[in-house]
Amino acid sequence: MTGRDQPTAPIGPLPLSIAEYAERARSRTDPGVWDFIEGGAGGERTLAANREAFERVRLRPRVLTGTAEPDLSTTILGRRWAAPLGVAPLAYHTLMHPDGEVATARAAGAAGLPVVVSTFAGRSFEDIAQATDSPLWLQVYCFRDRGTTLRLIQRAERAGFEALVLTVDTPRLGRRLRDLRNEFRLPPHITPANLPAEGADYSSPSAHSRTEMDPGLDWSVIAWLRSASRLPVLVKGILTAEDAERAIAAGVDGIVVSNHGGRQLDGAPAALDALAGIATAVRGRCALLVDGGVRTGADVLASLASGADAVLLGRPVLHGLAVGGGDGVRHVLDLAVGELAEAMSLTGTPSAARADSALLTAPAPAAAPPASSPAVPTTLSAPAVLRRADLHASVSDPVLDTMNFLNEITGRFPDAVSFAPGRPYEEFFETEEVFGHIRRYLDHLAAGHASPEAIRTALYQYGPTAGLIRDVIADSLRVEEGMDVPAASIVVTVGAQEAMLLVLRALFAGPQDVLLVASPCYVGITGAARLLDIPVRPVEERAGGIEPADVETAVRAELAAGRRPRAFYIVPDHSNPTGSTMSREARQELLDVARRYGLLLLEDSPYRMVSAGRQLPTLKALDQDRLVVHLGSYSKSVFPGARVGFVVADQIVRNESGGESLLADELAKIKSMVTVNTPALSQAAVAGALLAVGGRLADRNAPAAKHYGEALRVTLDQLEKHFPGGGPESPERPAHGVRWNAPSGGFFLSVRVPFTADNTALLRSAGEHGVVWTPMSYFYPEAGGDREIRLSFSYLGHDRIEEGIGRLAAFIREQSPADAG
Ligand SMILES: Cc1cc2nc3c(=O)[nH]c(=O)nc-3n(C[C@H](O)[C@H](O)[C@H](O)COP(=O)(O)O)c2cc1C
Structure with missing residues (x-):
C-alpha cells in the first residue's frame, strides 16, 4: 500500500464535492503515486483543456417545467444503468487501496453503475465479478503477443464481462514528465492480476508498454476482436469525426471519446470539445461515451447535451478509494449522480435521454473552431473540393462500387462474353x-x-x-x-x-x-x-x-x-x-x-x-x-x-x-x-x-422460363464437358478442383475454383480470355467466397454460353495450380 494513512481510516466530515475528494486524497497518497495518477503528458495542456472545456460551459436554467423527479436511468448496449455514468478504466486501483477494483465494483454495483475494468487491474476478474451485479466491461490493450490478449479476453468473458473496450490511443504511452522526473516505479506488490506473472516486468508502465504493446495496430484489429469474442466491441480514444466514421465502418458497437485524461498526445483537444462534432457524425449509430475532466453532475449533463449517451469518471474514483475505500467510491459516485439530478431538475430535463444541445448557451468564443479549421469550412473556394472523408462513409464502401466495377469491365472489354449481369434475355x-x-x-x-x-x-x-x-x-x-x-x-x-x-x-x-x-x-x-x-x-x-x-x-x-x-x-x-x-x-x-x-x-x-x-x-x-x-x-x-x-x-x-x-x-x-x-x-x-x-x-413467361431453364442446362453441360465430375452429384472431389452447384431455376449458379477469384483475376480473365464473371466475395457481408465465382446465364444465347464456358475453362486451367486436386 502506498497511501500514507490507513486507507479506510475514518474520513471525517464527508467531502461536499468531488474536488474536495481530490484535496483529501492528495494528502493521503505518496507523492510519486499521486503524480502518476494526476499527471498528464508533456506540458499537460490537454489535461488542463479537459477541465477548461467544462469550465466554459453555461447551462440554460428553465423554470416552472414541472420536472419533479428527473429520470436518470439510461440503457447502453441493452443494459439499464441507474444513471448515465460509469467508471473509466484505470490501471491498478490497488495503488490506492488493497481491495482495489473489488471495492470499486462493489460501490458501483450498489449505485447501479457499470465499471470498465483495466487490462492492468490489480484484482482478478473473478473477484471483481463477485462484487457486483452491474455491467462489467473489459478494457483491452492489444499486446504484441495476441495470445496474451486472447487469454485476457477469454478470462473476462468467463467471468461474465459484457463488452470489450479497445483502447486505441496508445500505440505508445505519452511522455509523462512527472513520472520521468520521479523515475516512477510501481511498488513490488502492485502487479496486474489477470496477466501472466512470469516473463514480464510490469514495474515501469512506460517501459512495459514499449516492449509488450502492439504499436502497429490498424482497423483490422476490430475484425480480429470480433473473431476472438462475441462480446460487443467499443473503441476508446477517438477524437475526430473521421475516426468515428472509420470505427463505425469497422462495425464497432460504441465509441468512447477520450484523450486518455490528457495522458497521451499533449495538444490534443479537450474531450468535451471533440464530442459535439463526433456526435454529429455518429448520429446515434452506436453508443457514444466520453471521459476526461468530468468532475460534477453539471459536467455530466453538459456531456449529454453535447451528444454523449453516457460519461465515464476517471481519477475521482481513485480519489474516493484513497479517502474511504469502497465507501469513498460510493460517495464520489453518489455526489456525481445527485448533482446530475439537481442539474436536470433546474434545467427542466425530464430524462437523461431528453438532454440535448438546447441545454447549452452558445459556446464561448474560445470554444469556436479557428477560422482556418479545415474540418468545418464556412465557405467553399471554387472549384469546390470535397474531402471523401467528409462524405458519408457508404460512398467509400466497396459494396457500393461492385456494380460500377462490373459495368466498367464490361465496357472496357466489349467482345468478352459476360456472365456478370443478372439481366433478362432481350429476345422476348x-x-x-x-x-x-x-x-x-x-x-x-x-x-x-x-x-x-x-x-x-x-x-x-x-x-x-x-x-x-x-x-x-x-x-x-x-x-x-x-x-x-x-x-x-x-x-x-x-x-x-x-x-x-x-x-x-x-x-x-x-x-x-x-x-x-x-x-x-x-x-x-x-x-x-x-x-x-x-x-x-x-x-x-x-x-x-x-x-x-x-x-x-x-x-x-x-x-x-x-x-x-x-x-x-x-x-x-x-x-x-x-x-x-x-x-x-x-x-x-x-x-x-x-x-x-x-x-x-x-x-x-x-x-x-x-x-x-x-x-x-x-x-x-x-x-x-x-x-x-x-x-x-x-x-x-x-x-x-x-x-x-x-x-x-x-x-x-x-x-x-x-x-x-x-x-x-x-x-x-x-x-x-x-x-x-x-x-x-x-x-x-x-x-x-x-x-x-x-x-x-x-403463363406469360412460360417461353422465357423454358429459355432460362435451357440456358442453365447448357451452362451445366458445358461445365461438365470441360471439367468432368465437378457437378453436385459427383461424390468425389475431382482432380481439376472445379465444383459447381445445379440450381433448379433462376439466373445464377456458383462455381468453386482452385485459386483466388478476385478483381485482379477478373481483369486477367476479361483481358486475356475474353470472359467476365462476378467474384463471389462481393456477396459476402463479411469475409468469404474468395475461391468462388457467380455465373449468370440469363442474358446470353446458347452459342454465347458455349463460347463463354470454353473461354472460362481455358482461364481456370491457366490459373489453377498444378496440384489443384
Ligand atoms: C491512473 C490512471 C490509469 C489509467 N489507466 C488506464 C488504462 O489502464 N486503460 C485505459 O484505457 N485508460 C486508462 N486511463 C485513462 C482513463 O480511462 C480515462 O480516459 C481518463 O482518466 C479520464 O479522465 P479523468 O481522469 O479526467 O476523468 C487511466 C487514467 C489514469 C489517471
Whole structure:
C-alpha cells in the first residue's frame, strides 16, 4: 500500500464535492503515486483543456417545467444503468487501496453503475465479478503477443464481462514528465492480476508498454476482436469525426471519446470539445461515451447535451478509494449522480435521454473552431473540393462500387462474353408491345367507370404515393401466388430496390437493431443497409441453402449481445447469388423461428415467375402471422426498363394512443420523401401486362422460363464437358478442383475454383480470355467466397454460353495450380 494513512481510516466530515475528494486524497497518497495518477503528458495542456472545456460551459436554467423527479436511468448496449455514468478504466486501483477494483465494483454495483475494468487491474476478474451485479466491461490493450490478449479476453468473458473496450490511443504511452522526473516505479506488490506473472516486468508502465504493446495496430484489429469474442466491441480514444466514421465502418458497437485524461498526445483537444462534432457524425449509430475532466453532475449533463449517451469518471474514483475505500467510491459516485439530478431538475430535463444541445448557451468564443479549421469550412473556394472523408462513409464502401466495377469491365472489354449481369434475355421483348400494355390498362380504368378526365389525371399527374395499380397487383398475387393480401397493404415502388430502402428505413429504429442476411447475399440489401448505417450480420448458407437453425443461433447471439435482431433478409427461390432454393419444410421452420423471436422476414423472390416447373409457395403465402414483408419485382417477369416493384407490408402498426395503421402506410410516408410516386406510365405498362394474362405471369413467361431453364442446362453441360465430375452429384472431389452447384431455376449458379477469384483475376480473365464473371466475395457481408465465382446465364444465347464456358475453362486451367486436386 502506498497511501500514507490507513486507507479506510475514518474520513471525517464527508467531502461536499468531488474536488474536495481530490484535496483529501492528495494528502493521503505518496507523492510519486499521486503524480502518476494526476499527471498528464508533456506540458499537460490537454489535461488542463479537459477541465477548461467544462469550465466554459453555461447551462440554460428553465423554470416552472414541472420536472419533479428527473429520470436518470439510461440503457447502453441493452443494459439499464441507474444513471448515465460509469467508471473509466484505470490501471491498478490497488495503488490506492488493497481491495482495489473489488471495492470499486462493489460501490458501483450498489449505485447501479457499470465499471470498465483495466487490462492492468490489480484484482482478478473473478473477484471483481463477485462484487457486483452491474455491467462489467473489459478494457483491452492489444499486446504484441495476441495470445496474451486472447487469454485476457477469454478470462473476462468467463467471468461474465459484457463488452470489450479497445483502447486505441496508445500505440505508445505519452511522455509523462512527472513520472520521468520521479523515475516512477510501481511498488513490488502492485502487479496486474489477470496477466501472466512470469516473463514480464510490469514495474515501469512506460517501459512495459514499449516492449509488450502492439504499436502497429490498424482497423483490422476490430475484425480480429470480433473473431476472438462475441462480446460487443467499443473503441476508446477517438477524437475526430473521421475516426468515428472509420470505427463505425469497422462495425464497432460504441465509441468512447477520450484523450486518455490528457495522458497521451499533449495538444490534443479537450474531450468535451471533440464530442459535439463526433456526435454529429455518429448520429446515434452506436453508443457514444466520453471521459476526461468530468468532475460534477453539471459536467455530466453538459456531456449529454453535447451528444454523449453516457460519461465515464476517471481519477475521482481513485480519489474516493484513497479517502474511504469502497465507501469513498460510493460517495464520489453518489455526489456525481445527485448533482446530475439537481442539474436536470433546474434545467427542466425530464430524462437523461431528453438532454440535448438546447441545454447549452452558445459556446464561448474560445470554444469556436479557428477560422482556418479545415474540418468545418464556412465557405467553399471554387472549384469546390470535397474531402471523401467528409462524405458519408457508404460512398467509400466497396459494396457500393461492385456494380460500377462490373459495368466498367464490361465496357472496357466489349467482345468478352459476360456472365456478370443478372439481366433478362432481350429476345422476348417487343418494342411495340409496351404501347398495347398501356392502352390495355387505360381501357381497364374506363371499364371501371373512370371518366376520360380521371384517366388523363391518372396518366399525367403526380399519383398516389402508394401506387395506382395496387388492386391489379393484389389480384395477381391472389390468383397466381395464393397470397391473399388487401390492396391497401401494397406499396408500388421503383423496383424492389426502393422497397428495400423503405422497409429498412421504417423498421430499423436505432443502433441496437441488426439486420440478419443470408450469406452470401444480394448486394442490393447490404448496400441499402450501408446507406442507412444499419448493422448487418451474416447467416452462412450451407450446401443445401439456409438452415433455419442457423438463423435461430444468430438471433440468440444478437439478443445475448444486447442487440435486437429486427429482420432476416432471404431470397428463398433460386437465390442471387448462389441459385439455392429453400425446401418447403425449411420455409415452415423459418416461419416458426421468426414467430418465436418476433423476427420479421424480408422475402425477396424475383426469379420464381421466370423459372420453369412448379414453384414452392412463397413464405408470404405460408405466413399466418404477418411475419413476412414480401418484396416484389417486375424486372424479371415483365421488363426491367419499367423499374416497377412493390412491397406487401400488411403488418399492423399501433401507436401510443391505440390507433392502428398498416406498415404499408408508414412506408408510403417514407416514399413520399424519396420518389414521391412510381411513374404512372411505368405502372400502366406493368398493369397492362398483368391484365393481358389475368394476372398469371407464369403463363406469360412460360417461353422465357423454358429459355432460362435451357440456358442453365447448357451452362451445366458445358461445365461438365470441360471439367468432368465437378457437378453436385459427383461424390468425389475431382482432380481439376472445379465444383459447381445445379440450381433448379433462376439466373445464377456458383462455381468453386482452385485459386483466388478476385478483381485482379477478373481483369486477367476479361483481358486475356475474353470472359467476365462476378467474384463471389462481393456477396459476402463479411469475409468469404474468395475461391468462388457467380455465373449468370440469363442474358446470353446458347452459342454465347458455349463460347463463354470454353473461354472460362481455358482461364481456370491457366490459373489453377498444378496440384489443384
Ligand atoms: C491512473 C490512471 C490509469 C489509467 N489507466 C488506464 C488504462 O489502464 N486503460 C485505459 O484505457 N485508460 C486508462 N486511463 C485513462 C482513463 O480511462 C480515462 O480516459 C481518463 O482518466 C479520464 O479522465 P479523468 O481522469 O479526467 O476523468 C487511466 C487514467 C489514469 C489517471
